[in-house]
Amino acid sequence: MLAYEVAIRLALAVIVGGLIGYEREFKNRPAGFRTHILVCLGAAVTSMIQLYSIQDATNMIIQHPELQNALKADIGRLGAQVITGVGFLGAGTIIHEKGSVKGLTTAASIWTVACIGLAVGLGYYTLTILATVCVFIVLVFFKTFEAKLFKNINILKIEIQYSNKKNMVEELAQYFDDMGIKVKTIDFSIEDDDENPDYSTAIYTILAPRHIKSNKIVQRLCTFEEIYKANIVE
Known part of the structure; x- marks a missing residue:
């Protein structure tokens, strides 16, 4: 997968998550703009990790046909378990107090960082760098944008x-x-x-x-x- 393809998919994840989050934020729901962006972004990172893994496994089989039987295992299972486990960790950051819910953005960022961590461990450096930049922009710069946009x-x-x-x-x-x-x-x-x-x-x-x-x-x-x-x- 080329770098520009990764950038396009991550940007699309931000747009899609932002659109859905805008609708939820407009209706005063707890999980709003940035939360949806982070969750969508994390899911995109996870799916691209799967694509990278399949591509690597295919290239390895082509170069070493004797490894064909050894690479039939589900290569995404470990990552799925990590993501599921981090979901419980993120739930611990969510606080329900006097009718309001706090900590959803933190929980989403923890989950997304876990996805990026999988990319780092697998050596997908382009995906890691671009995803990290996107998350940083969402958390740092979108907060001001969100405050102005949803000051309603x-x-x-x-x-x-x-x-x-x-x-x-x-x-x-x-x-x-x-x-x-x-x-x-x-x-x-x-x-x-x-x-x-x-x-x-x-x-x-x-x-x-x-x-x-x-x-x-x-x-x-x-x-x-x-x-x-x-x-x-x-």
Whole structure:
């Protein structure tokens, strides 16, 4: 495989992973832009390692036909085991805290570095150098790009007073999910409201895409029959 072919495939992996990651990031999912790029990049590195191995085995058989029977083993099995094992290591870097997930990019980078390590061990230096450059660019330079591109998240606190309906929480969860809004926390008030004793009060902390205006969210919430009042908490 020529150097320019490796570069094209790695670049395509970055583009494909970035496109999918953009869609996930836009919908406020935990695994977003850079995470998808790194996972796609690592998978591309792994598949090209397999191609390199097959090519080397074929050339060796051509030069030494007596080795044909000795090279029938699955030459990608060891690499697969390494990648699977590193997956558990990466899982240890993922933290779930108060409705948010942290450490996915770190986990993806660990997995990708493991793939590059396989390339280094097999002596695929062109693949190693180009893949390392790509990962470095993603981690160092794409962070600034990501911050500018996805600086579209508003953190809002909305106070909602609603009637004591059992499935109201589920209806609100479904509404926010349909709007692409992530609920971070829900705080329920245990104090009685003397003016509206039949209503319960909850404060929702949400992560809303910037293109969704806060007043639109409140207006839509007020259309629920069970909701007495909804307003933004400063």
